[in-house]
Amino acid sequence: DQQVKQNSPSLSVQEGRISILNCDYTNSMFDYFLWYKKYPAEGPTFLISISSIKDKNEDGRFTVFLNKSAKHLSLHIVPSQPGDSAVYFCAAKMYSSASKIIFGSGTRLSIRP
């Protein structure tokens, strides 16, 4: 049972345009959401997070939107740059406890010139 789903295995975006990566979750107990970025042969690195008390969190070119009623979140990258080419993992947990982080299967983002 996949509690965190990333239905798009890959995405190709032109440099300078907006990249939108989507994620759905099924467990209504999740109240903290994270995005990780992973380059080949490296471990995932934390990118941005959002608490369920917010619907938007912005950090430079990266913005995460949360729609609790739809159990959906998205990561917007604008403008997209070549260095953004990587696999992006959506993840979720229950913030108030030491519960484990549940990861989605990832979306491979390719930024084309």
Next chain:
Amino acid sequence: EAGVVQSPRYKIIEKKQPVAFWCNPISGHNTLYWYLQNLGQGPELLIRYENEEAVDDSQLPKDRFSAERLKGVDSTLKIQPAELGDSAVYLCASSLGAASSEQYFGPGTRLTVT
């Protein structure tokens, strides 16, 4: 500051052989995690340590997998005997505490079982 260190980076073994992975977390991080990442999937937690105590090992296949974190710092994950289906990337991560949502990952060990 050094990140999470893992070794070896790559390992190829024949099935039924034993294998061990080593992890050195970020200094001062009390919580250590071992994850399994299959191809095309996200990381899945195998075991979590708080200092030297394994507090969540529900996903660790205990018939063949074992882990230890002596002295609450370095950790070793062992598989004995390895099976073909164990081929995957094994990631180690650490965090300041269990409630800390920001986990820092090592580069992983890619295991190939032939």
